[in-house]
Amino acid sequence: xxxxxxxxxxxxxxxxxxxxxxxxxxxxxxxxxxxxxxxxxxxxxxxxxxxxxxxxxxxxxxxxxxxxxxxxxxxxxxxxxxxxxxxxxxxxxxxxxxxxxxxxxxxxxx
Amino acid sequence: xxxxxxxxxxxxxxxxxxxxxxxxxxxxxxxxxxxxxxxxxxxxxxxxxxxxxxxxxxxxxxxxxxxxxxxxxxxxxxxxxxxxxxxxxxxxxxxxxxxxxxxxxxxxxxxxxxx
Numbered sequence: 354x355x356x357x358x359x360x361x362x363x364x365x366x367x368x369x370x371x372x373x374x375x376x377x378x379x380x381x382x383x384x385x386x387x388x389x390x391x392x393x394x395x396x397x398x399x400x401x402x403x404x405x406x407x408x409x410x411x412x413x414x415x416x417x418x419x420x421x422x423x424x425x426x427x428x429x430x431x432x433x434x435x436x437x438x439x440x441x442x443x444x445x446x447x448x449x450x451x452x453x454x455x456x457x458x459x460x461x462x463x
Numbered sequence: 464x465x466x467x468x469x470x471x472x473x474x475x476x477x478x479x480x481x482x483x484x485x486x487x488x489x490x491x492x493x494x495x496x497x498x499x500x501x502x503x504x505x506x507x508x509x510x511x512x513x514x515x516x517x518x519x520x521x522x523x524x525x526x527x528x529x530x531x532x533x534x535x536x537x538x539x540x541x542x543x544x545x546x547x548x549x550x551x552x553x554x555x556x557x558x559x560x561x562x563x564x565x566x567x568x569x570x571x572x573x574x575x576x577x578x
Contacts, residue, residue: 383565384564386565386566388569394571395467395554395570395572396506396554396556398566398568398569401564441505443505445565449511449518449519449565450496450508450521451508452508453506453507454505455503455504455505456504456505
């Protein structure tokens, strides 16, 4: 079963704009991770935020986590065409399997 | 290249045939995971190994599926008597599992098509 639900399912923006995608989950977690997947390829780890953290930055990425609302957001600033991909949140409940959402498909046009 | 590798990248088979996929994890990672991903969905967990021990299996892993990691290095995933519903991308990931972190590094996947 899939725990996370990303919102929106699809997002289209212009280069230079910011992209925000959200993730909601159902149960308590150790950490939450965001991954990127280019069409038909494997997943690339972007960022991990632990359950006791509220915000984390990595380059143009900013992730927030609200455990009281069981939600997270991923912000990509100054988007580029190369950011076009599917983005998945994944929750780690017990340090083993990751539980993924269905993903947000981001399209950045130049 | 020191990332996770998977072979083959693509496999087309006829219904009823057996198939085997291989995953080579990052060498110092002791945890290895298999996931399955169908079109428009996120990856779904199948099973994971810590070294050579298979510690967890999903209910998705029917009796026709078997996974091994004989020496705690590479892993194989075999599907017997394939069905059309087995068509999917099979992803392998490895993790060093340090502390509370469980960052997983994924391979490129094996895309299975069952005709």
